[in-house]
Amino acid sequence: MKKTVLMDCDTGVDDAIALLYLLADPEVELCGLTTVFGNISAATAARNTLKVLEVAGRGGQVPVAVGSELTLTGQAMELATHVHGANGLGGVDIGVPVGTLSPLSAAELIVSTVRARPGQVHLLATGPFTNLAVALRLAPDLPELVEGVTVMGGAAMAPGNVTPAAEANIWHDPEAAQAVLSAPWDITMVPLDVTMREVISEEQRLAMAGSSSPVARFAAEVLDFYFDFYRDVLGRKSSACHDVLAAAVAVGDVVPLQSMKVGVQVDTGTGPGRGATICDTRGMYKGELQQEGAHCTVVLETRGDLAASVVERLSNFVP
Ligand code: BDR
Numbered sequence: 232m233k234k235t236v237l238m239d240c241d242t243g244v245d246d247a248i249a250l251l252y253l254l255a256d257p258e259v260e261l262c263g264l265t266t267v268f269g270n271i272s273a274a275t276a277a278r279n280t281l282k283v284l285e286v287a288g289r290g291g292q293v294p295v296a297v298g299s300e301l302t303l304t305g306q307a308m309e310l311a312t313h314v315h316g317a318n319g320l321g322g323v324d325i326g327v328p329v330g331t332l333s334p335l336s337a338a339e340l341i342v343s344t345v346r347a348r349p350g351q352v353h354l355l356a357t358g359p360f361t362n363l364a365v366a367l368r369l370a371p372d373l374p375e376l377v378e379g380v381t382v383m384g385g386a387a388m389a390p391g392n393v394t395p396a397a398e399a400n401i402w403h404d405p406e407a408a409q410a411v412l413s414a415p416w417d418i419t420m421v422p423l424d425v426t427m428r429e430v431i432s433e434e435q436r437l438a439m440a441g442s443s444s445p446v447a448r449f450a451a452e453v454l455d456f457y458f459d460f461y462r463d464v465l466g467r468k469s470s471a472c473h474d475v476l477a478a479a480v481a482v483g484d485v486v487p488l489q490s491m492k493v494g495v496q497v498d499t500g501t502g503p504g505r506g507a508t509i510c511d512t513r514g515m516y517k518g519e520l521q522q523e524g525a526h527c528t529v530v531l532e533t534r535g536d537l538a539a540s541v542v543e544r545l546s547n548f549v550p
Pocket residue numbers: 243244245246270311314357358383392398399400473474
């Protein structure tokens with residue numbers, strides 16, 4: 232068994248792809264799914280998550296819990312429906328998915344799952360970090376109990392994607408991001424520096440659309456709207472692979488070509504830098520990739536060929 236993963240997500244087109252990627256790996260055990268506002272409301276993200284499980288033939292087999300609809304400080308943020316569609320899955324009609332939701336809140340499910348299996352559960356966050364921050368408040372000993380943490384978010388040396396400084400998952404809740412990135416656990420941050428360089432092309436999407444696998448066909452369908460949004464960002468119909476890259480790093484499928492273990496601070500001010508992840512990468516000038524006392528590994532370079540593996544894996548996935 233490669234990894235036991237609890238994924239906290241704001242499903243969301245690329246969260247859905249990341250989830251399918253993990254569900255298609257028989258060596259990964261998904262022990263829980265928790266949802267947060269961000270791309271869409273936490274409630275809609277939970278419904279979308281149930282749909283993804285159903286598409287993968289795993290309906291009712293993984294607990295799904297709804298989490299925060301507001302930031303750690305109680306703010307309602309604008310959702311990213313212009314990126315992911317009004318229903319978060321590119322406007323694709325998903326009907327009423329099978330399966331029921333956990334009576335626990337997302338943070339409660341995170342804490343109870345990790346406590347039941349100390350040292351085993353890897354937390355993967357692909358939405359704003361609010362649920363993780365709430366879980367840390369509920370269980371300050373959480374860092375001693377997890378196997379590790381991987382998050383999609385931030386921008387180390389690259390520009391942001393919501394503002395010039397801020398990446399979406401951090402922008403939606405900078406205070407939560409600061410709490411999670413400064414907690415005393417080993418955490419790997421997969422920022423825009425690398426996710427924007429892992430691009431899935433329209434040719435690859437069309438290959439999935441023509442696949443005999445219903446999972447790949449579903450992926451191609453939900454990606455269509457997202458690709459239209461990214462046409463403006465990348466200059467051609469395609470998309471970045473944000474959340475699936477974090478998933479692949481979390482389970483060891485992608486080993487970074489370059490990363491640095493450094494201190495990371497989130498700008499929680501109200502100026503133009505709000506939501507920026509300030510990574511102390513100054514050591515790179517003298518080749519020092521490990522800063523004393525730091526516990527945040529920032530991924531700075533990957534191979535850029537993840538999309539081909541995603542397409543192959545989903546096209547061969549017959550639930
Ligand atoms: C992140 O923001 C969301 O829109 C995506 O799902 C991804 O997690 C990229 O900045």
